[in-house]
Amino acid sequence: QKEVEQDPGPLSVPEGAIVSLNCTYSNSAFQYFMWYRQYSRKGPELLMYTYSSGNKEDGRFTAQVDKSSKYISLFIRDSQPSDSATYLCAMSALSFGRGGGGNKLTFGTGTQLKVEL
């Protein structure tokens, strides 16, 4: 079983729809939860990140984390054709080194979203 599971899609919705993207995970040590957006043939870019459980809102995007269920979600309201991309969830525990350093991210496989006119 993978540490992070994500439905690969593809998911196709009409413009203006509410989109729900989800990931489940098995490692209870994860504390940081991220959503990356990746356009075709581009590198991933950070969309939102949350620490521990709770909700975070940024414009049309809302991220939810439920650590008790090991489940995270990204909601997109009033979806636009420009939202068409692959959405990757990612999670992290502590940094690599005791004195700090990089974070080990564990990624989901990504969900491909297409928003149609």
Place this chain on the structure above:
Amino acid sequence: IAGITQAPTSQILAAGRRMTLRCTQDMRHNAMYWYRQDLGLGLRLIHYSNTAGTTGKGEVPDGYSVSRANTDDFPLTLASAVPSQTSVYFCASSVGKGQQYNEQFFGPGTRLTVL
């Protein structure tokens, strides 16, 4: 501000050949990373570096080596390429200070095909 640059953009390589993928960042980040992205498998960490002069193995390090001679550059070398190394390779960096989470910034990627 360039952020992270990677070279080449794409490459077709014969099996058995040596190849170095280049990565340079101009953000003075301490930590750098190499990932490969494959369909159905997502992004997997190959190697990382917490700071100049140090490197570590990630999830899939076999067949790859890295070096970190300075803050800005983090090349990835395939000593003898095999077809299973066909993938899209992403370099990333983060501030890498303290125990808290730092955002990882990704480069544009290198598409490598090994025949």
